[in-house]
Amino acid sequence: MILAWLLLIPFIGGLVAWLADRKKLVDPALVTLATLLLDLLIVIGFYFTRDAPIEISGQQWMAVLELAWIPRFGIGFVLALDGLGLLMVLLTLFLGVVAVLSSWQEINHRKGFFYFNILWTMSGVIGVFTSLDLFLFFFFWEVMLIPMYFIIGVFGHENRIYAAIKFFIFTQASGLLMLLAIIALVYFHHQSSGVVTFNYFELLGAELSASVAYWLMLGFFIAFITKLPGVPLHTWLPDAHTQAPTAGSVILAGVLLKTGAYGLIRFAVPLFPEASAEFAPVAMSLGAVSIIYAAAMAFAQTDIKRLIAYTSVSHMGFVLLGVYAGNETAARGAVMTMLAHGMTSAALFAFAGAIGQRIHTRDMRQMGGFWRSAPRMGAIVLFFSVAALGMPGLANFVGEFLVLLGAFKANMLLTCIAAIGLILAPVYSLIVIQRIFHGKRLVEKPIPDVTTRETVMMLMMIVVTVGLGVFPQPVMELMASSLDLLPVVAFNDEAGMVSQ
């Protein structure tokens, strides 16, 4: 039941926050914060008091909840939590807290509705990370979009409607493809086994002909790569990020993008191992292209949030590369990159928001020389920029290093191309510092330095980033069993091998 509560608490909290605002009882931001902290406490408490793991089809699960839902189609309400899911849920709730803190002053009207949407997004995302019935998964997958759509479309910046609609259509349309793939998978599984079920564990062993599996895998892949996002399906992201309010960007970058990666790890590859193996070179190429292309695009931007958005695409390219590299090293790296990117991009977006609030623009051409009046802010942004460019000792490095190390085994050529990303990363990361904090001051009024609230928020994230960078091993142990299904086939691209 713990799993159901995880979902329900933000769900109910959202309603409470909205009502509290309408009746002018309490600040909905407080309600939201309390809800998320409660949920976080429950997860942590659960982690330390959990019983012996439950074993289903060879995998270890910390908690499983299975209820009948729509028996007509063999659809169950199946929630389960393993190491990977736990990490993702923790990340979600943590960044939820950050999102609330970062929008504390930004959102002043319609607060109730805003926090209602934040909490419902959280609920949907936790659903995505815990559901193990494909129908239920898709259900949450779509449900989390709607509040996000409102966050962007209602509370965003000047061009928000375009951005919100673009976001919605990209993710929805690709989602429909996935729905088709899910239904087809169930159908073909039914054909071969005589059982109609959407249960993940049962579908894992579905017997599919090679071509069918390949098509179905593509359906999943397109949905996930859109969310990830990978080139060439990434173009919704810069717009969505640019227009979203700070909390929206934080959640979008920190959490929502991870659902795409999570989907690849949990569903796309394990459900179709052979097809994925066959497809891996293409997926890895897309990953490598994403890394480089988005890095170059990031450098071109003058809008700070747009820039950070492209860096997200670049970083998620590493995840794509890692997931399809087909070995555990790269897979661990991919998950580490997800966590690390969650921290750094969320922090950078929080700061873009903080700066935007202070000077009312996102255009970096109108910034410069902020270090003089806001050195602490500069130092913190510097920290996260440096983390983003993959400085060893910080979280991103662990992820990227392991991804490349693992990917090198699978495909040398693509890894070499991806390594160009290591060169381009400082190009775009450092330009942020240069344009905003260094150089001559362009704005007359000195901008105020970080407030206590912002400092606390950032310290939390710094501690996590450093912690993950220096002591990543406990986290990697936690995710280990979840990745068992991933490296199904070691695929070596002979063409990329150096002749001995």
Next chain:
Amino acid sequence: MIAIPVEHCLLLSVMLFCLGLLGVLVRRNIIFVLMSMEIMLNAIGLAFVSGGARWGQADGQVMFLLVITLAAAEVAIGLALVLQLYQRYRTLDIETISKMKG
């Protein structure tokens, strides 16, 4: 009694029906449009009756009765609306009712 071949009757009814449809298509006067619809309904009636005759059943005639009822009801409402149209625009041209489009 020498039976009229059913094909002849049906051919006639088809021609009548097409005439009616053509009338609806080309006439601009609403009254003529309604009249053309009557012709179509009568063509249907003829087809039913000839069908009934072919199979020696009463069903065809029954259907014809129903068609006549329909025609009457349609014309009744049609004429009421024609009155409205005329009162408002002082014309019977159906081009006047083409405001809604797109």
Next chain:
Amino acid sequence: MLEFLWLVPLLPLLGFLLLVLLPLTKRAAAIVGVGSVGAAALLTLLIVVELFGLSSDAQVFRQIYWTWMQAENFTAQFAFYLDPLAAVMMAIITGVGFLIHLYSVGYMDEDPGFARFFAYMNLFIAAMLVLVLGDNLVVLYLGWEGVGLCSYLLIGFWYDSHANGYAARKAFVVTRVGDALMALGMFLLFLHLDTLDIQQLMANANDQWQTGSSLPTIAAALLLGGALGKSAQIPLQTWLPDAMAGPTPISALIHAATMVTAGVYLIARTHELFLLAPDIMFLVALIGATTLFISGFTALVQTDIKRILAFSTISQLGYMFLALGVGAWSAAIFHLMTHAFFKALLFLAAGAVILCVHHEQDIFKMGGLRKRLPVSFWSFMIGGLALVAVPLTSGYYSKHEILFAAAGNENSGQLLWLLGVLGAVMTGLYTFRLIFTVFFGEENTRVHESTVGLVVKLPLVVLCLLSIVGGWFVLPLDHVFPASEEQAISGITSLVTDVAPFVGIFIAYLVFHQNKALADAVVAHTPGRLLQRFWFSGWGFDWLYQKILVNPFMLFVRINKNDIVDSFYRLAAWLMRLIHRLFGLTQTGRMQWYVGSIALGVVLIVGAGIFS
């Protein structure tokens, strides 16, 4: 004391954290900043003494702290490895680092970013120590990137100027090119040797790889890439002259004494791998020789005092690479050390000069400073003599070891030696061009002496001493490196090598002191001017990179700012709207048109039915 090894990098790191987290006064910042490095230096001294007290076979100490990363067969421990090589490096870093920290207290006295400066410096020392102590390549890489970051931060320390920021980013990105290659090298090594622990790696490489086979060659080439970037060798040398934008103590510490030698350290550390790749060894030597030769000429035509020293650094690093390439490992490290002393001295002295002439760096706007700034002058003189390798100075011993080793190399040794000797001539030439121009001749600058206090002078004096006596140290590296067989050096070779620096000094005396018109006359001719400009630009490397790498990238980026991929979706959306409009046209509002549509549909259906 060995078990306190972990404390050596930790002390400056703690200093960094204190400086960053606490709002310290200037005095407190100085105490924390200098004190932490001082303590580290002291501790290093104790550790080094203890280490060398051990028998020469047991001079190895490994400390494992925790498992950093582990996945499948890959394990990276967070561990330090201390051997004589690392100990020498540690001593140089903490020793020279401490002196420069001390000097900085005076040099940076009036700077508003005082505490920030020391924070970065402390972080640098910590990272550099991690680099040399790293037991495996991943920990080494941690330090490697860490020093790069600090280098970036300190080059761009005065952030108001865009040029400084540009120089800083250039330094980071260019070295990052090397870093990426090095990372690939690590992947390759791990893929085939299953470990990244340096000692194990070397052992496995020796076991599994044939000398001269392709894998060690590629792996060594990739590692060399990293070394070239860090140590500013051709073709990745272009960042170092620009890096002089940072405060002068930084140039002394990072861009002369320590960080730029990391490449040398890396190759020395992995010399067993390089020994398996003789082609790459030769490449290293060739690159070193070319670099020293080319940058000698470049240094000759520079006018900025720090840029002259920067090109000189590149040139001296070239000597070290030359040494590495010919297998004279100890000589390379020896030169690394002496160079750390005299080049730090030169930079610090230059800094003192710059400070006294109101941050003027153009040598032709100085002159006759010998009388006004005696401490700086004598420091410069001693440092310069060591740099040109005049006998009895430290540079003489180390450079001669290198040149002799080069001469004795069976692989085009004569060519390498010749380049080295020509470089030595150039060294004398440009060094004394600098000295004659700045310290002799007429006075043409206002000078204020007052700012140079004791904290500035003391490090200068100590470094002067080291620059002289440094050559007498015997580095206990025999057990680290394979012994190189003694080469029989012909008398001629020896003589030429000895005389070369004096030739340079003599020419400098003629052209830049005795008859200044001569230099102007050379430059007055078109070929001369073109050559001068070519040399001045660093042999056109910057220009070339700008044209073939930076400009195309910028062009792509500028053209594609709005993301060409998105236009595909915009086109699709536009197409949809177009179709919508076209379809909308059918909805005319005319009833007869609608009837027509129905009739058409009927005709189609019935027609299809009848004719199917």
Next chain:
Amino acid sequence: MTAEQLQALLPIIMMASTSVIVMLVVAFIPRHSVISSVTVLGFILTFASLSWTGEVGQGLQVTPLIVVDRFALFYSALLLLASLVITLLSFNYFTKGSGSENQVEPGEFYILLTTATLGAMVLVSSNHFASLFVGMELLGISLYVLVAYLSHYRQGRQGSLEAGLKYLVLSGVASAILLFGIALLYAEFGVLGFGQLGALWSNIGALNGIYAMAGLGLLLAGICFKLSLIPFHMWTPDVYEGAPVMATAYIATISKGAVFVLFLRFFMVSGAFMQEMANNLLILIAIASMLGGNLLALMQSNVSRILAYSSIAHMGYLLVVLLVANTGNVPVSTISESVGFYLVAYIITTLGAFGVMAVRSNMLDTRDTDQVADYKGLFWHSPWLASVLTGMLLSLAGMPLTAGFIAKFYIITMGVEGLKWLLVSTLIIGSAIGLYYYIRIIIVMFMRHDEEPITGKRDRAVSTIDGLVLAALAGVLIWLGVYPGPMIGVIQAAFPG
């Protein structure tokens, strides 16, 4: 006629009597509230009588014309509830005009609602061409008047007149086409019952006579018109826009629903879908409707027209299910179940959407509140109303949490099981296009008034009845979206025969 048959016919009889009683009430007690109450009572009683009729059991043929089975009863119940909702929502729509000099007691509106519903009930119980004809015309002729109902008000509603005339002529032509098709089939085969026709077809295999083919084609064309499938769709937007919003809701839900149910029964009982020709044509029509409907709706600024075009697409989606039936991969019961669920979801959703529009409209205005701009910022002054409309639009778009999602899930499942990949792909593309215009309306409702001035007009308070009805619709929408099991059970039981 046996007592059992009478019992079976009771709902139809009840409905007919309701018409008569309402007519009498209009004549003698012409007060809006009384008329409305009586109508509501009539619907409720008829609905109640369905449960008693249900005891008759499986498929009772009452004369050759009417069959009373669970299928008919289920859809009668659905249509009755929909009519009830429309009646309830109409009350305030017409009351808003009261007090002004134009005050009219809209009694005839209620009479026509009852007769139309009677027609619809006959239609869903029909398995004979004669009853089909009677039901369809009863429904159709009532609708002509409902559509044109506001045309006689002095100062406005030209749209109502235009829509009425267009609907009259176009629907008249379509009815004629359908009837002519029936006439030709009759002339060819001499039977009027669906079952008899099917038996004859299965004897001769494929159709080959010119008249038979033409007859079937004409029949199809007539039905396609009623369902507004491309290329017979053109009346839809104009009529939706011009008709009073409740009449629009009636056409969109009950009329289309009843015709589709009839279509389904005709196909299932007569086996017409086994005809190659019908199948191929319908595939083309379905594809055209799914794409065309969504594309036509894309940039519309009028909500009624958007819903009209979207209904074209939705009927196209439904057609996919019928086409799957042809493959024989899927049991007929599953086909019926899918159509049933889709219709339930679609009717609830459409009623909800038009309901919100009705609550915000006034019959005395020159038009209903149907411009997208009228909904600007609605959420900020009428949050519940906007939430309901949001839910309905999301359901139309097929988003989870709503009934529309389960409905779309059914269709895709059918498409996959029938291996109709082309149709399913088209459906996906169409749905993706459709997202745009649904969420555009939603975003307009949520526009912040602190930046944009509210152009949408403010409303009077929503009356209790309207509020309850809309809340109930929204509740059912969510319930079906989250826990559809029970409803699936009910629909599974409603199988023809």
